[in-house]
Amino acid sequence: MKVTMHVNGRQVSGEAEGRTLLSAFLREELGLTGTHIGCDTSQCGACTVHVDGKQVKSCTMFAAEAEGAEITTIEGMANADGSLSAIQQAFQDYHGLQCGFCTPGMVMAAAALLEEIPQPTEAQIRHHLDGNICRCTGYHNIVKAIQAASGQPVAVAAE
Amino acid sequence: MYNFDFVKPSTVEEAVAALADDEAQPLSGGQTLIPTMKQRLNAPETLVSLLGIEALKGVTVGGDSVTIGAATTHATVAKELAEAYPALAALAGNIGDPAVRNRGTIGGSLANNDPAACYPAAALASGATVVTNRREIPADAYFEGMFATALEEGEIITRVTFPIPDAAAYVKFEQPASRFALAGVFVAKFADGVRVAITGASEEGVFRWSEAEEALSGNFSAEAVSGLSLDPDGMMADLHGSAEYRAHLAKVLTGRAVTAAG
Numbered sequence: 002m003k004v005t006m007h008v009n010g011r012q013v014s015g016e017a018e019g020r021t022l023l024s025a026f027l028r029e030e031l032g033l034t035g036t037h038i039g040c041d042t043s044q045c046g047a048c049t050v051h052v053d054g055k056q057v058k059s060c061t062m063f064a065a066e067a068e069g070a071e072i073t074t075i076e077g078m079a080n081a082d083g084s085l086s087a088i089q090q091a092f093q094d095y096h097g098l099q100c101g102f103c104t105p106g107m108v109m110a111a112a113a114l115l116e117e118i119p120q121p122t123e124a125q126i127r128h129h130l131d132g133n134i135c136r137c138t139g140y141h142n143i144v145k146a147i148q149a150a151s152g153q154p155v156a157v158a159a160e
Numbered sequence: 161m162y163n164f165d166f167v168k169p170s171t172v173e174e175a176v177a178a179l180a181d182d183e184a185q186p187l188s189g190g191q192t193l194i195p196t197m198k199q200r201l202n203a204p205e206t207l208v209s210l211l212g213i214e215a216l217k218g219v220t221v222g223g224d225s226v227t228i229g230a231a232t233t234h235a236t237v238a239k240e241l242a243e244a245y246p247a248l249a250a251l252a253g254n255i256g257d258p259a260v261r262n263r264g265t266i267g268g269s270l271a272n273n274d275p276a277a278c279y280p281a282a283a284l285a286s287g288a289t290v291v292t293n294r295r296e297i298p299a300d301a302y303f304e305g306m307f308a309t310a311l312e313e314g315e316i317i318t319r320v321t322f323p324i325p326d327a328a329a330y331v332k333f334e335q336p337a338s339r340f341a342l343a344g345v346f347v348a349k350f351a352d353g354v355r356v357a358i359t360g361a362s363e364e365g366v367f368r369w370s371e372a373e374e375a376l377s378g379n380f381s382a383e384a385v386s387g388l389s390l391d392p393d394g395m396m397a398d399l400h401g402s403a404e405y406r407a408h409l410a411k412v413l414t415g416r417a418v419t420a421a422g
Contacts, residue, residue, distance in 0.1 A: 002166070019166040019207065020197075043195055044337075046259065055235070055262040061194045062263060065166040066209060113258065131339065132257025 006067050008033065009077030017064040024048040026064035027074060035075035035105050039134070046133030049106035050074045056113035058132070075105035078112065088112055088150040095155065097146035099137035106133050111147045120151050161197040168209040172216070172293055172318060178208045179314050186210055186316055188231055188268030191260050216267065216318060224324055230267025230317040237266060247328035247421070248286070251278050251346070254332070256339050267317040273365055275306045275396065276340035280366035282330060285346035285357035286322045293318055306365045325350050327380075329420035331413045332360065335400050342401055343409040347417040353377040356414060361395050361406040372414055382415035 004021075005014040008031060015030035024041075027033045027050070036059055039047035043061040050059045051073040078086050085093065088111050098104045107130070114121055114129040121129070126147050127140070135143060145155045169175045178184055183205035187193060196202045210216055216231035221244040228237060238253030238261065255261055255269075255278050269279040270290060283290070283299045290297045292315045302310050311317070325348035332344030341360035348355045354376040356369045375384040390410055395403035 019164045020161050022194075041198070043191065043260070046257070049259055052262075056259050057262050058259045061191060061260075063166060063190070063194070063207075065168070066190075066211070068168075110258065129258055132259050 002065065004064050004068055006070050006072055008072045009074060015064075019063065019065060021064045022060055023050070023052075023062045023064050023067050023072075024059035026067075027059060027072070030064075033074050033076050037102055037105055039102065039106075044132075044134065045103070046106040046110060047103050049109040049133065051109060051113060054116070056110055073109075075108055078108060086112075088115070088147070091146040091150035092143070095142050095146040095149055097138065097143040098135075103133060103135040103137075107135065107143055111143075111150065114147070115151055120153055121147070123148065161200060162203040164204050165206045166209065167206060168212040170212050170214070172213060172316070175208050175210055175213060175316060176293055176314060178206065179316070181206055184208055186271075188265040188271075189233065189263040190268075191256065191264040192268065192272050192274065210267070210316065211265075225321050226324060227319050227321045228266050229319050230270075231265050232267075234261035234264050234266070234269075245322060245324050245328075247325075247330055247346070247348075248282050248322060251282050251330040254278070266320060270302075270320065271309065271311060271317055273303060273307055273309050274340070275362065275365040276335075276338075276342075276344075276360040277366075278330065278332065278341060278344055278359065281341075281344050281346035281357040281359040282322070283320065283357075284366050284368060285348040285355045286325060286328070287348075287350075287355060288320050288322045290317055291319045291321065292316060300368075303366050306363060308365070323350070325355075327421040329417045329422075331417040331420060333409055333413060343406050343413055345410060345413040345417045347376070347414065347421050349376070349380055349421060354380060356417075358390075358410045358414070361390075361410045363394055363396050369410075369414065372411075376418060380418060380421075382419045385411065385414050385418065 004017045027036045037047035039045035048059045110133050185204035187207040187209045217229045219240045220227045234252040234255045241249040288299045290302045328348040330346040332341040335342045343360045346357045356372045359366045372385045390407040392403040392407040395406045397403040
């Protein structure tokens with residue numbers, strides 16, 4: 002079937018089967034490989050995107066369910082001039098990544114959190130990241146990056 | 161996973177008609193069904209999405225009850241019932257993770273009746289009424305064991321009405337990998353008595369702990385249940401916890417829920 006949606010502000014169409022997951026549609030049909038597939042079992046959150054402004058795991062939603070929806074992926078997060086957004090820049094400044102595999106999902110999760118709670122506490126940040134797994138950083142620097150991106154002071158300054 | 165036809169009706173009647181096919185199944189948020197299909201434990205020939213039916217969405221707050229459309233997400237319940245029924249809102253706000261809460265729905269959770277799901281405990285302890293396209297089912301007659309409910313073929317939940325208790329709380333002990341309840345206890349205090357529902361523990365799914373209900377109806381304090389014990393016979397046992405551990409955990413959490421309810 003043909004599926005049409007708005008991805009990062011642009012209307013796009015592609016072919017999908019009933020079983021085609023949104024994550025596969027974004028990566029294979031649209032070539033937007035920034036959305037990572039880590040576990041494909043709804044655990045790791047690397048595939049997190051926004052659907053109509055809501056953070057979802059794109060591996061646990063069918064492409065057909067996104068017909069007509071507004072999708073934002075990591076490719077849509079940079080500023081209009083191509084520079085990194087505040088959240089992305091904070092991940093770089095505070096070393097919120099090592100291998101970078103989980104980072105697209107972390108950035109999308111962080112963006113959804115800051116949309117809802119502009120200045121979250123550390124506990125709120127950690128609770129919000131429940132569904133995003135990172136096997137490198139131990140999370141501390143990710144939490145610091147999100148604190149910094151929200152304009153709050155960070156306990157330990159970046160080098 | 162095996163392929164299927166995807167249909168997305170906009171009314172309950174159209175959905176029921178589409179579900180008349182033996183090989184068709186309803187799809188709500190899909191947070192359980194999609195992982196199950198990936199494992200090929202489930203292979204419907206047609207999936208009937210219920211999320212295009214606006215009549216199934218939304219929350220209505222009445223004087224002494226709240227009504228939640230079956231296709232309402234956990235995130236919406238957490239946000240919109242924070243004042244009207246805070247214990248239920250808190251339960252919804254701690255299911256899974258934020259992404260799961262933005263897709264998963266109350267109707268999907270109750271229809272699936274996972275033995276470790278949170279919502280069944282709230283529905284049973286609150287004495288909720290499950291409303292379908294055919295009838296109204298009291299919670300006490302709805303849950304029929306692990307993954308089993310009173311729902312018949314072609315019957316779909318349209319909304320759920322929860323009486324608002326005078327005091328209530330839900331406390332769960334999470335299995336850290338799945339975030340499902342290793343045991344979870346919902347305590348609800350009404351003028352005519354206390355109801356206690358336990359999820360995550362029994363091989364029969366959610367159940368009421370009548371002994372604790374009697375004790376708490378006379379004395380609504382954690383001490384009232386401290387001397388009671390649940391029989392480990394019939395409790396689930398796996399690598400995360402033995403039957404004895406779950407029985408003990410459910411008792412401890414009951415006391416904590418009473419304390420939290422105040």
